[in-house]
Amino acid sequence: MRQALEGSLAVAKAVALCRPGVVAAYPITPQTHIVENISKLVADGDLETELVSVESEFSAASVVLGAAAAGSRAYTASSSQGIMLMAEVLFNIAGLRIPMVLTCANRAVGAPLNIWNDQTDSMAVRDSGWIQLYCADNQEAVDSLIQAYRISERTEIPVMVCMDGFILTHTLEVIDIPDQGQVDAYLPEFRFQRRLDPSDPISLGALVTPEHFSEVKHSQHMAMFKALPEIVEADKDFEAQFGRCCGGLLTEHGDEEATVAILTLGSIYGTLRAAMDAHKPRKKVKLIHLRCFRPFPEAALLAALDGVKDLIVVERALSPGLGGIVGTEIKAVLSTARKPPHVHNVAVGLGGRDVPLDILPRLLEALKDGTATEFSIFDADLSKLPEEDR
């Protein structure tokens, strides 16, 4: 049913449609509306689940770990400092190959304290072994969440669905919430093979010595690559069931023959799409939304960049002392390509700074005059800084 809904409420409804056995979460801005809405659904009897209101994000992640290991579908959500506090458990969940879904309402990581959006939090746990899907809009946040359970339960890899805090979580959009019957048809009941069961006892989480550790890690690494076709298939089957999709691994928009491409993750993609209409570029430009960041979709990206001469990677995160995270990874991936595009990398919108529509002409201008060649925080106003810090 199409409704005008706040992103967080839409996500909460999507969670309910997936029939989780256990939900555990700890409040943190901007994820709060998700847990509040889930709590309300439980209170109103619209969602039957064991809702565990824990004392920290660390325990939230640990509770869903235990719940999924005991055979229940589990859900949690967090942001920023919460993701940081969970970090140890996130690695553990992925290493134990326990399926579950987490919504990350992306927010900057302090200090300085900042509750607004950027993607430093999910980027900081990119090596945890979780699949990471980024959402361009709230419809994708809903659809990706439902797909995420299917992907996770088939691959036994946990999935993090990343949606920009406030920009998506607190924004009203017209969203189509699927009906329960359709979701049930798409998402089979959770049957975890390695679940804890007294009638067939197993030990999970044993000590692994150097003799076997590398092999365990190899299989985890390979499993991530094997998840790529599962992610594509989950989206295709979703389209067959619901009549819309999230673009599989990545989405392209604009001129197919374009020599300039702008790649981004999350809601900036929506901004850039609107900007393409508002500020029609004179050059042929295409946009790429990198939906799947882990596992890294190398082949799909290379195909999308075929014929592209200049690629601008626009990201909402920063690795101090290096530059862009996504940009750096893309440069590494392209280093083996036959005719790689020139990669330009900027960070924008850190800590919730507004990314207006004129970002598009400004980026193209910077490309023309060469100022985009070196990494920069593109929208930083250096005049606010003392001379020695510029």
Add this chain to the structure above:
Amino acid sequence: MASTDRNAERLKELRTKHGRSDASLPERPAEPAKDLRQAQPRFRGLEAGHRACQGCGEALAARLVTEAAGPDVMISNATGCLEVFTTPWPQSAWRVPWIHSLFENAAAVASGMEAALKAQGKSTKVLAFGGDGGTFDIGFQALSGMLEREHNVLYVCFDNEAYMNTGIQRSGSTPHAARTTTSPPGKARMGKRHLKKDLLSIISAHHIPYGASTSVAYPADIRRKVRRAMEIQGPTFLLVHSPCPLGWGHDGARTIEIARLAVQSGLFPLVEMERGEVTDVMPIRKPVPVAEYLKVQQRFRHLFAPDDPRALQEREHLQALADYNIEIYGLYAEEADPLDTEGADTVRRGGLAN
């Protein structure tokens, strides 16, 4: 159907599944058993063949706890010796479903397991195991949360009074003046400067239905307390004093003797608490001087250095702590406790009269 009938049926089902048929499991005799051995439970949650040190108090305590808890359980185990010596991949000494996640989240993982079982409508009991480091210190927040949310979990802390798995570093549970690798005695220090954290009182302040301390020196006491906790729907807690020959510096053959001295001296009181109140204690008939307990352990050797006035001072300090325990818990008693199994004269043959 009463829940005990259901449990009995489930037990039967599990025994059959694991080839432990009822045929090899004699029904509890109506008349008293002939000897103590026959009164032992036959189910072993923790099998032999694991890699604990000789004389490991924790290994014995974990075996006793899982035996008494039975097969219809699942365990969340914190990182530590118990986890390491029982599950060197690809081997495992556990006969019950068991998961190890991290050092500080055993209680939270157990909370999740319990929530899942609740969602699935199952009655399997969740146990959480941790050492004193994972319970008194790093895992305390998760434990407090689990108790406050009233998860139906029995949390068992195997207390060997230091971080033994990482090489004997001080924990919040290390007794005052004990030597560890991070509280070494020297010219300026006499071992650990601070007191052992009174964890049981803190746990009890959560007003949980049942919390108790017990000791590996008193197997019958462990069994009774585990069974008691298993019957309660709600959060329960057991603190099991478990000597570590390596960390305490004593011969592995003396584990039980030393654990018993800790109780008899009053340094480790065995008490039961319900909803925040002390309800029972194991009485001490003849309190043993604390020095008897200290002198058999290398970790207190510096307290017996001749010509060091600090040594006597610290011994007196520890004696005062034991006297304080005896007084506030009212440990001194004339009569024998039925669960005090020291010596043949106090053993009640044929099971426990409760």
